[in-house]
Amino acid sequence: MLRKAKAADAMEPMAIATDLGFDDNCKKVVDDVVNSYGRIDILVNNAAEQYKTFSVEELMKRGLTESLELTSFPTFPLQLPRVQWWHLQELVEKGISVNAVAPGPVWTPLIPASYSEEEGANFGKDVPMQRAAQPIEVAPSYVFLASTPESSYMTGQVLHPNGI
Numbered sequence: 001m002l003r004k005a006k007a008a009d010a011m012e013p014m015a016i017a018t019d020l021g022f023d024d025n026c027k028k029v030v031d032d033v034v035n036s037y038g039r040i041d042i043l044v045n046n047a048a049e050q051y052k053t054f055s056v057e058e059l060m061k062r063g064l065t066e067s068l069e070l071t072s073f074p075t076f077p078l079q080l081p082r083v084q085w086w087h088l089q090e091l092v093e094k095g096i097s098v099n100a101v102a103p104g105p106v107w108t109p110l111i112p113a114s115y116s117e118e119e120g121a122n123f124g125k126d127v128p129m130q131r132a133a134q135p136i137e138v139a140p141s142y143v144f145l146a147s148t149p150e151s152s153y154m155t156g157q158v159l160h161p162n163g164i
Helices: 023-037 056-071 075-083 088-093 110-114 117-122 135-146
Strands: 003-005 011-013
């Protein structure tokens, strides 16, 4: 969530299209945001890739490394130019909290684009709630972590809106 302050505290959103698979692009995004807004208050790293797999072994064969390169590795260059990667205690001392959201199955446009009609109809039925979440059911986790004072006493935590 990146916002730019305007008169009377109105906020103007900003979107930056880039390939986060390249460190230079990540650094440019951070620089663009800091140059436009003066600082980064909240950083949500949200990249995804869809694999139709049903076991860890199958995922390993199909590209765990490629998935991590898309979803996890770009988070470090986004943070490094301004923060460096200290231990949580050192980050807390600088007023920075680091938390995560780890959702279970969520109904997104990737589902019908990746699965057959039958697979899509069964997507998420293997969790106790027997259905996938809608994005609106996961979004409050991000809002909570971005809110103060509600989440100001948390760091190093993972929220799991996962149907369990």
